Amino acid sequence: MELIPWATVGIVVMAVVTFALGIFGSRSVHTTSDFLVARRTIGAERNAAAISGEYLSAASFLGIAGLVLKDGVDALWYPIGFAGGYLLLLMFVAAPLRRSGAYTLPDFAEARLGSTGLRRLATLTVVVICWLYVVPQFQGAGLTLRMVTGLPFWAGTALVALLVAVNVLSGGLRAVTLVQAVQYWVKLFAISLPAFLLVIVFVANQEGTRRGLAEPLPPRFEAATAITVGTDVTLDVSRPLYLHADGVVGGQRAAGTVYWAPGEHSVGADTELTFPAGSDVPVVLGAPTDNASWLTPQDGGGPSLFATYSLIFATFLGTMGLPHILVRFYTNPNGGAARRTTLFVLMLLGLFYLFPTIFGALSRLYVPQLLVTGTTDAAVLLLPGAMLAGWPGMLLGAVTAAGAFAAFISTASGLVSCVAGVLATDVLRRGALNDFRLATVISALVPLIAVMYFANLSISQTVGMVFAVSASTFCPLLVLGIWWRGLTATGAATGMIVGGGLAVLAVTLTVILEPASAGWLSSVTAQPALITVPIAFLTMIVVSRATSRQVSSEVSRILLRMHAPDRLGLIRDRDLERFGFVDDPAREDPPRSNGPRHHRPAGED
Numbered sequence: 260m261e262l263i264p265w266a267t268v269g270i271v272v273m274a275v276v277t278f279a280l281g282i283f284g285s286r287s288v289h290t291t292s293d294f295l296v297a298r299r300t301i302g303a304e305r306n307a308a309a310i311s312g313e314y315l316s317a318a319s320f321l322g323i324a325g326l327v328l329k330d331g332v333d334a335l336w337y338p339i340g341f342a343g344g345y346l347l348l349l350m351f352v353a354a355p356l357r358r359s360g361a362y363t364l365p366d367f368a369e370a371r372l373g374s375t376g377l378r379r380l381a382t383l384t385v386v387v388i389c390w391l392y393v394v395p396q397f398q399g400a401g402l403t404l405r406m407v408t409g410l411p412f413w414a415g416t417a418l419v420a421l422l423v424a425v426n427v428l429s430g431g432l433r434a435v436t437l438v439q440a441v442q443y444w445v446k447l448f449a450i451s452l453p454a455f456l457l458v459i460v461f462v463a464n465q466e467g468t469r470r471g472l473a474e475p476l477p478p479r480f481e482a483a484t485a486i487t488v489g490t491d492v493t494l495d496v497s498r499p500l501y502l503h504a505d506g507v508v509g510g511q512r513a514a515g516t517v518y519w520a521p522g523e524h525s526v527g528a529d530t531e532l533t534f535p536a537g538s539d540v541p542v543v544l545g546a547p548t549d550n551a552s553w554l555t556p557q558d559g560g561g562p563s564l565f566a567t568y569s570l571i572f573a574t575f576l577g578t579m580g581l582p583h584i585l586v587r588f589y590t591n592p593n594g595g596a597a598r599r600t601t602l603f604v605l606m607l608l609g610l611f612y613l614f615p616t617i618f619g620a621l622s623r624l625y626v627p628q629l630l631v632t633g634t635t636d637a638a639v640l641l642l643p644g645a646m647l648a649g650w651p652g653m654l655l656g657a658v659t660a661a662g663a664f665a666a667f668i669s670t671a672s673g674l675v676s677c678v679a680g681v682l683a684t685d686v687l688r689r690g691a692l693n694d695f696r697l698a699t700v701i702s703a704l705v706p707l708i709a710v711m712y713f714a715n716l717s718i719s720q721t722v723g724m725v726f727a728v729s730a731s732t733f734c735p736l737l738v739l740g741i742w743w744r745g746l747t748a749t750g751a752a753t754g755m756i757v758g759g760g761l762a763v764l765a766v767t768l769t770v771i772l773e774p775a776s777a778g779w780l781s782s783v784t785a786q787p788a789l790i791t792v793p794i795a796f797l798t799m800i801v802v803s804r805a806t807s808r809q810v811s812s813e814v815s816r817i818l819l820r821m822h823a824p825d826r827l828g829l830i831r832d833r834d835l836e837r838f839g840f841v842d843d844p845a846r847e848d849p850p851r852s853n854g855p856r857h858h859r860p861a862g863e864d
Contacts, residue, residue: 266407266640266653269661273445274422277668280438303596307603309436310587312443312665313673314341314604315611316392317399317636318722320446320666323612325635327619328626329546331553334619336567338612340574342605348579349601354594355741355821358829362589363681364582364733371740373811374748380755382685384732385582386678387763388725392583393674393706395721399636400667401710406637407660416710423671424703427679428696435672436590442669447611449662450639453655454614457621457646478540478550478627485533486628493525494541494631497548502538506530532631540627553623569789570723576792577726580733583677593825618642639663678702723786724766731758731791735799741821743800744814750803758795762787 319341326334361367365381368374397416404415426438488506496519504513507527523544526532534540547553557564578584588597622629622638625645629635640663643655682698732755739746765787783790811817820829 266657266660269657269659270404270407270664273661273664273668276445277422277426277438277442277665280441303591303599304603305440306436306587306590306596306600307607308440308443310439310584310600310604311607311611312439312441312446312669313587314581314584314608314670315443315446315666316670316722317396317663317666319611319615320450320663321399321636321639322722323615324618324622324638325629327616328622328629328635328638329543331547332556333567335616336570337574338615340571341578342608342612344575344578345601345605345608347575348584349598349605352579352585352737352741353588353597353601356585356737357588357591357597358594358821358823358825359741359817360820363586363677363684364580364736365681365685367740368736368751371817372746372748372751373813374752377748377752378685380752381733381736382681384728384755384759385681388580388729388732389582389674389678389702390706390709391721391728392581392725393671393678394709396667396671396674397706397710398721400664400671403640403660403663403667406640413711416707419667419671420703420707423668423675424699426668426672427676427699427703435676436587438672439669442665443607445665446662446669447607449658449665450611450614450618453643453659454617456655457642458617460646461621461624478623478630480534480536480538480540480627483533483536484628485531486631488526488528488530488532488632489634490528491525492631492633493523493544495523495544495546495548496521496539496541498539500534500539500541502535503533504530506532540630542630543633546630550623565783565789566786569727569786572792573723573726573730573786573788576734576788577728577730579737580729581725582681582733583673585733585737586677586680587673595825615639621646675699675702724762724769727765727786727788727791728759728762730788731762731795734792735796739796739799739803741818744818745803745807745810746799747803747806747809749806749809750799750801753802754795754799757798758791761791761794765791 319338323334323337326337356367359367359370361370364385365378368381369378397420400419401412401416404410404418405412408415410418427435498521500519502517502519503515504517504526506513507530508517509525513530519541524541542548557567588600591597591600618639622635622642626638626641629638629641639659640656643659644652646652647655676699679695679698679702682701683694687694687698735754735758736751740751765784768784823829
């Protein structure tokens with residue numbers, strides 16, 4: 260509990276810095292162009308830092324370390340997929356999407372296929388994906404604030420939602436870009452510095468390294484440990500174990516010494532378990548029970564081979580269709596800058612994802628009690644205090660807490676900004692600055708209400724669902740829309756409905772089904788991308804072939820604009836046509852020297 264005051268200070272400092280950056284970034288915000296596309300003058304390096312800051316969510320900062328702690332090497336596909344998805348984005352989407360002139364995914368759908376119906380479907384899909392993604396950010400922030408400050412869950416969540424809304428309202432994408440760029444470096448510092456110091460402590464502690472992770476034994480409690488289980492859980496025990504229990508164990512009331520034979524044992528919520536020093540650590544059902552299995556792929560009850568390949572599909576292809584990431588490429592001046600931005604993002608993410616893996620491995624030795632409660636997402640927050648006594652551990656805990664808070668704020672800000680832009684341009688449709696502000700309030704309020712009703716959803720589970728839905732809808736639309744002239748509006752809409760519908764159905768079944776009783780079906784529904792993505796692609800191709808008469812005579816001109824080199828000057832930004840940003844009299848700042856010049860009247864070729 261000594262961590263609490265120090266971590267609270269870290270979170271408060273991060274909140275003040277975020278608010279100050281938002282106000283600073285809003286000083287030059289006067290028009291809807293500033294709010295929606297940041298004037299299309301963000302440089303590649305700064306935009307890459309902003310994208311990285313936005314992309315590194317709670318699932319990255321907290322969830323990956325927790326997954327490595329629980330699942331071992333099988334969990335390494337998460338950081339590989341999260342970073343590797345940008346390689347496909349670099350190769351197939353980034354530059355053509357920017358050259359298309361579309362400023363949102365619905366706008367791309369209409370610009371490429373000329374269908375207002377498809378645009379409305381894309382708008383609905385954007386809102387669903389972003390709200391699904393922002394819910395775990397609010398949830399994780401509320402849980403972290405409750406653990407660190409003692410605030411009620413609802414109060415912590417509402418506080419974060421308010422800070423996000425104020426951040427976006429102050430200056431839209433222009434202000435959010437500055438906040439997220441700074442927060443990437445905050446998150447990198449908050450996880451890299453503790454990781455380096457904790458590795459030094461681990462190596463220097465010879466007594467703690469005599470029994471390493473490579474030994475084929477279960478993790479163990481080095482000292483007598485008392486744990487309170489917060490929710491009902493089923494534990495897997497590999498060797499006979501004696502412990503003291505006070506609560507419900509195996510469906511019966513227990514108050515004293517309990518013997519557990521190898522196998523599964525259920526524990527009720529609010530049960531206190533006390534393990535003697537040197538005893539093995541039981542793990543949540545489905546996780547590897549010993550270190551040898553933990554270090555071996557596809558061993559020890561971890562994710563199945565199907566789930567692993569499906570996860571690869573979801574993370575590699577889902578990144579390509581995340582609306583709040585793609586909208587950022589329109590803030591680049593041209594397609595070449597968008598490609599350079601993606602390359603920088605790959606480097607920044609690759610650097611960051613080295614460190615959650617270190618936290619996950621060390622946590623198996625120093626905070627194994629998280630394997631009993633299943634709250635492995637807390638590993639990053641608790642590890643410094645477990646390895647370092649006194650003020651050094653508390654100080655590092657404050658640093659990691661600040662980094663976690665930055666992860667919630669930056670990702671949630673990007674998501675709320677993305678939904679606000681889509682609602683303002685496709686629902687309110689007037690494009691006035693006040694419309695964006697109203698849409699921002701709605702975009703933050705709806706997921707805040709949802710969090711109160713779905714507070715028990717796992718962060719990593721929810722984010723995995725988002726990537727599966729994204730990979731099954733926007734990924735095929737973008738890939739085929741950019742690289743295949745035969746795609747039709749009917750084919751695209753049908754593929755999105757079929758792929759997205761199956762992914763949402765799988766999400767629903769995952770929430771409803773009990774994994775232990777559903778068997779192989781739970782594995783399929785938890786990671787459906789290996790099935791839903793090929794079906795979405797195939798549906799789009801087959802239906803487009805059947806409706807080939809719908810292919811527009813303008814398709815060659817549209818594809819030429821997307822694939823022609825920037826120096827030919829074929830880019831025509833659709834926001835100029837629709838909203839006439841260039842003629843906005845409120846705009847005071849002159850265009851930057853390295854940015855694009857838009858002196859044409861809106862709508863002129």
